[in-house]
Amino acid sequence: MKVTEGIMGMSVAIEVLDECDGSDIDEILDYFHQVDETFSTYKKTSEISKINRKELRIEDASPEVKKILRLCEETKSKTHGYFDIYVEGIIDPSGLVKGYAIAEAAKRFIKKGYKNFYIEIGGDVAIYGLKNGQKWKVGMRDPRDRRLTKGVLHLTNVGIATSGTYERGMHIYDPIRKKLANDVESLTVIGPDVYEADRFATAAYAMGKKGIDFLDTIDGLEGYMITRDGKEFLTENFRNFM
Protein backbone atom coordinates (compact mmCIF):
# COMPACT_ATOMS: atom_id res chain seq x y z
CA MET A 1 0.00 0.00 0.00
CA LYS A 2 2.82 2.37 0.82
CA VAL A 3 4.26 1.83 -2.62
CA THR A 4 0.97 2.76 -4.20
CA GLU A 5 0.99 5.96 -2.22
CA GLY A 6 4.48 6.61 -3.38
CA ILE A 7 3.61 6.79 -7.03
CA MET A 8 0.40 8.70 -6.55
CA GLY A 9 0.13 12.36 -7.25
CA MET A 10 -3.15 14.15 -7.53
CA SER A 11 -4.86 15.69 -10.49
CA VAL A 12 -5.94 19.30 -10.74
CA ALA A 13 -8.83 20.45 -12.89
CA ILE A 14 -10.08 23.95 -13.51
CA GLU A 15 -13.01 24.81 -15.72
CA VAL A 16 -14.05 28.40 -16.29
CA LEU A 17 -17.15 29.20 -18.29
CA ASP A 18 -16.67 32.95 -18.30
CA GLU A 19 -14.37 34.55 -20.80
CA CYS A 20 -11.03 33.73 -19.37
CA ASP A 21 -7.46 34.90 -19.64
CA GLY A 22 -5.16 31.92 -19.55
CA SER A 23 -2.68 33.73 -17.35
CA ASP A 24 -5.24 33.75 -14.54
CA ILE A 25 -5.30 29.97 -14.66
CA ASP A 26 -1.51 29.82 -14.74
CA GLU A 27 -1.46 31.98 -11.63
CA ILE A 28 -3.67 29.51 -9.79
CA LEU A 29 -1.53 26.58 -10.88
CA ASP A 30 1.59 28.42 -9.73
CA TYR A 31 -0.10 29.00 -6.41
CA PHE A 32 -0.88 25.28 -6.04
CA HIS A 33 2.72 24.45 -6.79
CA GLN A 34 3.86 26.90 -4.19
CA VAL A 35 1.48 25.38 -1.63
CA ASP A 36 2.83 21.95 -2.46
CA GLU A 37 6.42 23.11 -2.09
CA THR A 38 5.61 24.54 1.32
CA PHE A 39 3.29 21.96 2.82
CA SER A 40 4.09 18.63 1.22
CA THR A 41 4.90 15.95 3.76
CA TYR A 42 6.67 14.04 1.01
CA LYS A 43 8.97 16.71 -0.32
CA LYS A 44 12.06 16.86 1.78
CA THR A 45 12.53 20.55 1.11
CA SER A 46 9.09 21.66 2.31
CA GLU A 47 8.76 23.66 5.49
CA ILE A 48 6.57 20.96 6.98
CA SER A 49 9.29 18.35 6.36
CA LYS A 50 11.85 20.66 7.89
CA ILE A 51 9.67 21.16 10.96
CA ASN A 52 9.27 17.38 11.23
CA ARG A 53 13.01 16.90 11.05
CA LYS A 54 13.38 19.56 13.73
CA GLU A 55 15.38 21.71 11.34
CA LEU A 56 12.86 24.51 11.53
CA ARG A 57 11.03 25.78 14.58
CA ILE A 58 7.38 26.65 14.14
CA GLU A 59 8.15 30.14 15.48
CA ASP A 60 10.56 30.61 12.59
CA ALA A 61 8.24 29.24 9.89
CA SER A 62 6.71 31.41 7.17
CA PRO A 63 3.49 33.32 7.87
CA GLU A 64 1.60 30.89 5.57
CA VAL A 65 2.72 27.89 7.61
CA LYS A 66 1.91 29.62 10.86
CA LYS A 67 -1.52 30.50 9.55
CA ILE A 68 -2.27 26.92 8.49
CA LEU A 69 -1.07 25.56 11.84
CA ARG A 70 -3.28 28.07 13.61
CA LEU A 71 -6.26 26.97 11.50
CA CYS A 72 -5.44 23.34 12.33
CA GLU A 73 -5.53 24.15 16.04
CA GLU A 74 -8.83 25.96 15.63
CA THR A 75 -10.26 23.02 13.71
CA LYS A 76 -9.08 20.62 16.40
CA SER A 77 -11.02 22.50 19.04
CA LYS A 78 -14.11 22.66 16.82
CA THR A 79 -14.05 18.90 16.27
CA HIS A 80 -13.59 17.65 19.83
CA GLY A 81 -9.97 16.82 19.13
CA TYR A 82 -10.69 14.59 16.15
CA PHE A 83 -8.89 16.85 13.73
CA ASP A 84 -5.33 16.45 14.93
CA ILE A 85 -2.30 17.02 12.74
CA TYR A 86 0.11 15.52 15.26
CA VAL A 87 0.58 11.79 14.89
CA GLU A 88 3.40 10.42 16.97
CA GLY A 89 5.12 13.76 17.02
CA ILE A 90 4.94 14.31 13.27
CA ILE A 91 2.91 17.14 11.77
CA ASP A 92 0.70 16.40 8.77
CA PRO A 93 -1.67 19.24 7.88
CA SER A 94 -2.80 17.70 4.58
CA GLY A 95 -6.34 17.14 5.92
CA LEU A 96 -6.89 20.85 5.68
CA VAL A 97 -4.31 22.30 3.30
CA LYS A 98 -5.85 20.97 0.12
CA GLY A 99 -9.27 22.43 0.89
CA TYR A 100 -7.68 25.67 2.03
CA ALA A 101 -5.68 26.00 -1.19
CA ILE A 102 -8.67 25.30 -3.45
CA ALA A 103 -10.84 27.74 -1.49
CA GLU A 104 -8.12 30.38 -1.66
CA ALA A 105 -7.78 29.88 -5.42
CA ALA A 106 -11.55 30.21 -5.82
CA LYS A 107 -11.50 33.46 -3.83
CA ARG A 108 -8.86 34.84 -6.17
CA PHE A 109 -10.97 33.87 -9.17
CA ILE A 110 -14.04 35.55 -7.72
CA LYS A 111 -11.99 38.68 -7.05
CA LYS A 112 -11.02 38.75 -10.70
CA GLY A 113 -14.69 38.71 -11.62
CA TYR A 114 -15.17 35.10 -12.61
CA LYS A 115 -18.57 33.74 -11.74
CA ASN A 116 -19.01 30.33 -13.31
CA PHE A 117 -16.23 27.88 -12.66
CA TYR A 118 -14.97 24.98 -10.68
CA ILE A 119 -11.55 24.17 -9.29
CA GLU A 120 -10.75 20.62 -8.30
CA ILE A 121 -7.79 18.89 -6.75
CA GLY A 122 -7.93 15.17 -6.27
CA GLY A 123 -11.71 14.96 -6.09
CA ASP A 124 -12.28 17.94 -3.80
CA VAL A 125 -14.00 20.80 -5.59
CA ALA A 126 -14.93 24.48 -5.26
CA ILE A 127 -18.05 25.01 -7.38
CA TYR A 128 -19.39 28.41 -8.37
CA GLY A 129 -22.11 29.75 -10.62
CA LEU A 130 -23.94 27.75 -13.23
CA LYS A 131 -23.27 25.68 -16.29
CA ASN A 132 -25.66 26.10 -19.22
CA GLY A 133 -28.02 27.94 -16.89
CA GLN A 134 -28.20 25.06 -14.44
CA LYS A 135 -26.39 23.99 -11.33
CA TRP A 136 -23.28 21.93 -11.92
CA LYS A 137 -23.91 18.21 -12.09
CA VAL A 138 -21.52 16.46 -9.77
CA GLY A 139 -21.18 12.68 -9.73
CA MET A 140 -20.02 11.07 -6.49
CA ARG A 141 -17.56 8.31 -7.22
CA ASP A 142 -18.54 4.94 -5.85
CA PRO A 143 -15.80 3.89 -3.44
CA ARG A 144 -16.47 0.24 -4.23
CA ASP A 145 -16.20 0.66 -7.97
CA ARG A 146 -14.55 3.77 -9.23
CA ARG A 147 -16.09 3.43 -12.66
CA LEU A 148 -19.50 4.10 -11.17
CA THR A 149 -21.04 7.09 -9.49
CA LYS A 150 -23.32 7.01 -6.48
CA GLY A 151 -25.86 9.50 -7.69
CA VAL A 152 -25.62 12.99 -9.07
CA LEU A 153 -25.64 16.18 -7.03
CA HIS A 154 -26.69 19.60 -8.29
CA LEU A 155 -24.40 22.18 -6.81
CA THR A 156 -23.62 25.87 -6.94
CA ASN A 157 -21.58 28.17 -4.70
CA VAL A 158 -20.41 25.39 -2.41
CA GLY A 159 -17.40 23.24 -1.72
CA ILE A 160 -17.40 19.46 -1.68
CA ALA A 161 -14.75 17.14 -0.29
CA THR A 162 -14.46 13.43 0.30
CA SER A 163 -12.45 11.56 2.86
CA GLY A 164 -12.01 7.93 2.14
CA THR A 165 -9.58 5.15 1.82
CA TYR A 166 -10.07 4.02 -1.75
CA GLU A 167 -6.84 2.81 -3.24
CA ARG A 168 -4.47 4.81 -1.14
CA GLY A 169 -4.84 2.71 1.94
CA MET A 170 -6.09 3.95 5.23
CA HIS A 171 -4.66 7.32 5.79
CA ILE A 172 -6.74 9.06 8.38
CA TYR A 173 -5.74 8.58 11.96
CA ASP A 174 -8.22 8.57 14.80
CA PRO A 175 -6.38 10.59 17.46
CA ILE A 176 -8.85 9.70 20.19
CA ARG A 177 -8.71 5.93 19.82
CA LYS A 178 -5.08 6.13 18.66
CA LYS A 179 -5.52 4.04 15.56
CA LEU A 180 -6.28 4.40 11.90
CA ALA A 181 -9.90 5.20 11.22
CA ASN A 182 -11.46 2.30 9.36
CA ASP A 183 -15.20 2.07 10.08
CA VAL A 184 -16.10 4.25 7.17
CA GLU A 185 -15.47 3.64 3.52
CA SER A 186 -16.03 7.19 2.40
CA LEU A 187 -17.49 10.41 3.68
CA THR A 188 -18.47 13.23 1.36
CA VAL A 189 -19.14 16.65 2.85
CA ILE A 190 -20.75 19.67 1.22
CA GLY A 191 -20.00 22.99 2.90
CA PRO A 192 -20.19 26.74 2.30
CA ASP A 193 -16.75 26.43 0.77
CA VAL A 194 -14.29 23.63 0.09
CA TYR A 195 -12.08 24.59 3.03
CA GLU A 196 -14.93 23.91 5.45
CA ALA A 197 -15.93 20.77 3.57
CA ASP A 198 -12.41 19.35 3.58
CA ARG A 199 -11.46 19.96 7.20
CA PHE A 200 -14.78 18.68 8.55
CA ALA A 201 -14.72 15.69 6.22
CA THR A 202 -11.32 14.75 7.63
CA ALA A 203 -12.45 15.12 11.24
CA ALA A 204 -15.85 13.46 10.82
CA TYR A 205 -14.22 10.56 8.97
CA ALA A 206 -11.90 9.99 11.92
CA MET A 207 -14.96 9.83 14.19
CA GLY A 208 -16.17 6.71 12.45
CA LYS A 209 -19.88 6.09 12.13
CA LYS A 210 -20.82 8.86 14.54
CA GLY A 211 -19.19 11.35 12.18
CA ILE A 212 -22.45 11.76 10.33
CA ASP A 213 -24.22 12.83 13.53
CA PHE A 214 -21.45 15.30 14.22
CA LEU A 215 -21.96 16.87 10.78
CA ASP A 216 -25.65 17.29 11.58
CA THR A 217 -24.73 19.48 14.54
CA ILE A 218 -22.92 22.03 12.38
CA ASP A 219 -24.83 24.60 10.38
CA GLY A 220 -24.07 24.72 6.70
CA LEU A 221 -22.57 21.23 6.45
CA GLU A 222 -24.19 18.19 4.89
CA GLY A 223 -22.69 14.75 4.62
CA TYR A 224 -23.05 11.41 2.90
CA MET A 225 -21.37 8.39 4.44
CA ILE A 226 -20.76 4.88 3.17
CA THR A 227 -19.65 2.53 5.92
CA ARG A 228 -17.30 -0.40 5.54
CA ASP A 229 -20.30 -2.75 5.76
CA GLY A 230 -21.94 -1.01 2.83
CA LYS A 231 -24.57 1.05 4.65
CA GLU A 232 -25.28 4.62 3.60
CA PHE A 233 -26.08 7.49 5.92
CA LEU A 234 -27.10 11.04 5.04
CA THR A 235 -27.37 14.20 7.10
CA GLU A 236 -30.80 15.74 7.31
CA ASN A 237 -30.66 18.00 4.27
CA PHE A 238 -28.20 16.22 2.03
CA ARG A 239 -31.02 15.08 -0.22
CA ASN A 240 -31.70 18.71 -1.14
CA PHE A 241 -28.64 18.54 -3.35
CA MET A 242 -29.68 15.36 -5.13
Add this chain to the structure above:
Amino acid sequence: MKKYLQITVVLITVLVAFYIKETKSSFQSKPTVLSIPSSPTQTVQRGKFKDGIYNGSIEDAIYGDLQVQATVSGGKLTDITELMFPNDNHTSIVINRKALEILRQEAIERQSAEVDIVTGASDSTPAFARSLYTALQQAL
Protein backbone atom coordinates in the same frame (compact mmCIF):
# COMPACT_ATOMS: atom_id res chain seq x y z
CA MET B 1 -1.64 35.63 -25.67
CA LYS B 2 -3.07 32.42 -24.45
CA LYS B 3 -5.40 30.54 -26.68
CA TYR B 4 -7.97 29.58 -24.21
CA LEU B 5 -10.83 32.00 -24.07
CA GLN B 6 -14.28 31.45 -22.70
CA ILE B 7 -13.72 28.03 -21.34
CA THR B 8 -10.91 25.99 -20.14
CA VAL B 9 -11.60 22.36 -19.72
CA VAL B 10 -8.78 20.62 -18.09
CA LEU B 11 -9.51 17.27 -19.42
CA ILE B 12 -7.31 14.85 -17.95
CA THR B 13 -5.33 17.01 -16.15
CA VAL B 14 -2.67 16.95 -14.42
CA LEU B 15 -0.17 18.17 -12.62
CA VAL B 16 1.23 17.03 -9.95
CA ALA B 17 0.74 19.09 -7.21
CA PHE B 18 0.13 17.26 -4.03
CA TYR B 19 1.76 14.39 -2.33
CA ILE B 20 4.32 13.11 -4.68
CA LYS B 21 6.40 11.00 -2.49
CA GLU B 22 9.79 11.64 -3.97
CA THR B 23 10.95 14.36 -6.23
CA LYS B 24 12.72 11.83 -8.30
CA SER B 25 10.65 12.70 -11.31
CA SER B 26 11.99 15.20 -13.75
CA PHE B 27 8.81 17.23 -13.68
CA GLN B 28 10.11 20.55 -12.49
CA SER B 29 8.64 22.94 -14.96
CA LYS B 30 5.38 24.72 -14.63
CA PRO B 31 2.33 22.51 -14.99
CA THR B 32 0.56 22.57 -18.26
CA VAL B 33 -3.12 22.77 -18.81
CA LEU B 34 -4.74 20.88 -21.58
CA SER B 35 -7.41 23.21 -22.75
CA ILE B 36 -10.24 23.03 -25.20
CA PRO B 37 -11.67 26.32 -26.40
CA SER B 38 -15.40 26.41 -26.80
CA SER B 39 -17.82 28.48 -28.81
CA PRO B 40 -19.34 31.59 -27.27
CA THR B 41 -22.73 29.94 -27.03
CA GLN B 42 -21.88 28.27 -23.75
CA THR B 43 -22.04 24.92 -25.40
CA VAL B 44 -19.27 22.90 -24.02
CA GLN B 45 -17.45 21.30 -26.81
CA ARG B 46 -16.07 18.00 -25.88
CA GLY B 47 -14.68 15.41 -28.14
CA LYS B 48 -12.58 17.85 -30.11
CA PHE B 49 -9.66 15.57 -30.66
CA LYS B 50 -8.53 14.37 -34.06
CA ASP B 51 -8.99 10.65 -34.55
CA GLY B 52 -5.87 8.59 -34.37
CA ILE B 53 -3.49 6.72 -32.12
CA TYR B 54 -0.97 8.82 -30.25
CA ASN B 55 2.03 7.82 -28.20
CA GLY B 56 2.81 9.81 -25.11
CA SER B 57 6.22 10.69 -23.75
CA ILE B 58 8.24 8.23 -21.72
CA GLU B 59 8.02 9.29 -18.11
CA ASP B 60 9.84 8.32 -14.98
CA ALA B 61 7.29 6.66 -12.71
CA ILE B 62 9.74 6.27 -9.87
CA TYR B 63 9.75 2.49 -10.08
CA GLY B 64 10.45 2.47 -13.79
CA ASP B 65 9.49 4.08 -17.07
CA LEU B 66 5.91 4.58 -18.11
CA GLN B 67 4.50 5.44 -21.51
CA VAL B 68 0.89 5.47 -22.60
CA GLN B 69 -0.79 5.34 -25.95
CA ALA B 70 -4.06 7.20 -26.43
CA THR B 71 -6.67 6.13 -28.94
CA VAL B 72 -9.04 8.81 -30.18
CA SER B 73 -12.07 7.75 -32.11
CA GLY B 74 -15.05 9.87 -33.11
CA GLY B 75 -13.27 12.84 -31.56
CA LYS B 76 -13.16 11.22 -28.14
CA LEU B 77 -10.57 9.53 -26.07
CA THR B 78 -11.69 5.93 -26.17
CA ASP B 79 -8.76 3.97 -24.85
CA ILE B 80 -5.45 4.29 -23.12
CA THR B 81 -2.92 1.49 -23.17
CA GLU B 82 0.46 1.26 -21.59
CA LEU B 83 3.32 0.80 -23.99
CA MET B 84 5.65 0.73 -21.06
CA PHE B 85 5.04 0.47 -17.39
CA PRO B 86 7.20 -0.10 -14.36
CA ASN B 87 7.80 -3.81 -13.99
CA ASP B 88 10.96 -4.25 -12.03
CA ASN B 89 9.45 -6.81 -9.76
CA HIS B 90 6.26 -8.66 -9.15
CA THR B 91 4.86 -6.28 -6.56
CA SER B 92 5.35 -3.35 -8.83
CA ILE B 93 3.53 -5.05 -11.68
CA VAL B 94 0.50 -5.81 -9.57
CA ILE B 95 0.32 -2.35 -8.11
CA ASN B 96 0.82 -0.53 -11.33
CA ARG B 97 -1.55 -2.60 -13.39
CA LYS B 98 -4.21 -1.85 -10.84
CA ALA B 99 -3.33 1.82 -10.64
CA LEU B 100 -3.25 2.23 -14.38
CA GLU B 101 -6.61 0.56 -14.79
CA ILE B 102 -8.07 3.08 -12.41
CA LEU B 103 -6.41 5.98 -14.15
CA ARG B 104 -7.57 4.84 -17.54
CA GLN B 105 -11.14 4.69 -16.33
CA GLU B 106 -10.85 8.05 -14.70
CA ALA B 107 -9.44 9.72 -17.78
CA ILE B 108 -12.13 8.32 -20.03
CA GLU B 109 -14.83 8.97 -17.46
CA ARG B 110 -14.04 12.67 -17.40
CA GLN B 111 -15.44 12.96 -20.89
CA SER B 112 -18.75 11.56 -19.82
CA ALA B 113 -21.66 13.81 -20.68
CA GLU B 114 -23.64 12.63 -17.67
CA VAL B 115 -21.93 14.81 -15.14
CA ASP B 116 -19.77 17.91 -15.22
CA ILE B 117 -17.55 16.99 -12.31
CA VAL B 118 -16.68 13.81 -10.47
CA THR B 119 -16.01 14.08 -6.76
CA GLY B 120 -14.44 11.51 -4.50
CA ALA B 121 -11.05 10.60 -3.19
CA SER B 122 -9.09 10.59 -6.40
CA ASP B 123 -5.62 9.57 -7.34
CA SER B 124 -3.53 9.80 -10.38
CA THR B 125 0.12 9.45 -11.09
CA PRO B 126 2.03 12.36 -12.48
CA ALA B 127 3.94 10.13 -14.87
CA PHE B 128 0.72 8.71 -16.32
CA ALA B 129 -0.81 12.14 -16.62
CA ARG B 130 2.23 13.68 -18.27
CA SER B 131 2.53 10.90 -20.79
CA LEU B 132 -1.15 11.09 -21.60
CA TYR B 133 -0.95 14.85 -21.90
CA THR B 134 1.78 14.69 -24.50
CA ALA B 135 -0.19 12.05 -26.39
CA LEU B 136 -3.31 14.17 -26.49
CA GLN B 137 -1.47 17.32 -27.45
CA GLN B 138 -0.79 15.62 -30.75
CA ALA B 139 -4.52 15.03 -31.16
CA LEU B 140 -5.50 18.68 -30.80
